[in-house]
Amino acid sequence: MIRIASVLLVVVAAAFAVAAPALADPAIVYSVGGKFDGSFNESAYSGVQRFQEETGGTVREFALERDSQSLQALRNFAGRGNAPIVAIGFNQANALSQVAPDYPETDFAIVDMVVDAPNVRSYVFKEHEGAYIGGLLAAMASETGTIGFVGGMDIPIIRRFLCGYKQGALAANADVTVLFNMAGDTPAAFTDPVRGGELATSQIKRGADVVIQAAGGTGIGVLQAVADAGVLGIGTDSNQNGLHPGRILTSIRKRVDNAVYDSFKAAAAGSFEPGIQVLGLAEGGMDWVLDDNNKDLVTPAMKAAAEAAVAGIADGSIKVHDVVADGACPF
Secondary structure (H helix, E strand, O other): OHHHHHHHHHHHHHHHHHHOOOOOOOEEEEOOOOOOOOOHHHHHHHHHHHHHHHHOOOOEEEEOOOHHHHHHHHHHHHHOOOOOEEEEOHHHHHHHHHHHHHOOOOOEEEEOOOOOOOOEEEEEEOHHHHHHHHHHHHHHHOOOOEEEEEEEEOOHHHHHHHHHHHHHHHHHOOOOEEEEEEEEOOHHHHOOHHHHHHHHHHHHHOOOOEEEEEOOOHHHHHHHHHHHHOOEEEEEEOOOHHHOOOOEEEEEEEOHHHHHHHHHHHHHHOOOOOEEEEEOOOOOOEEEOOOOOOOOOOOHHHHHHHHHHHHHHHHOOOOOOOHHHHOOOOO
């Protein structure tokens, strides 16, 4: 009788072992522009690649062709049991705020916006800190005393970047002139390289000899225009130094890859927690790039100034104005 009971216990235990769900594949929904946009989405994809290479795992992916697809894409992944599900871009916040409550046991994350829900981790960045370094280097590299800024959609995140850029430039040259334009007032402003090229060309004709882009895919046109004109550009989000070697002064990276990787790794370790993650220079959320493609453009004095500024911002001795938290840009 005891032997029969033991056999039954083994059978029941085996049944539960078979029934126990395996860890679901994580999933990601890229913003419009495709995962090979050379900018924001591609940085996210780098995080996906790092996770896959380290773990051998699979990540389910979907790239939006238009914002209206976000709601269905998020629902489809949640309905299939994928987790965590990472939404890339502020434009997916509304869709995620609708989907997350319907799947309370599913972990979600969003990059570049806050969604207040008990199962959502929100990653936001201190863009103004990275932009300060870009402005500092731009002003130091400029021979005309005029630099430019081309933003994508006119939203607080881009205005925050613009203000930090201005502040950094003024720290290097109190007499610098900063020209700026926004590409539009809808998400399409991030996917129009022709428009980016036109705006950059206009600024170059007005004397700008260094132009930063904060415009996603639109920024690819900005960098093409500066290369064609023989002046300097500054990339953002991803490392764009290699797009036009010798013409990209540096790239101010928003480490979307780290946010994506962090989400997937935390879920795999069972330590995924909701809440807001704010990432700046000190937290590894922003940085600037020096590599073989731009090393001849960055002088020792420029490198030293940038490193000193990074240290000062990280330890709080340099305060970079944040238009979201501190109000209108004073520069």
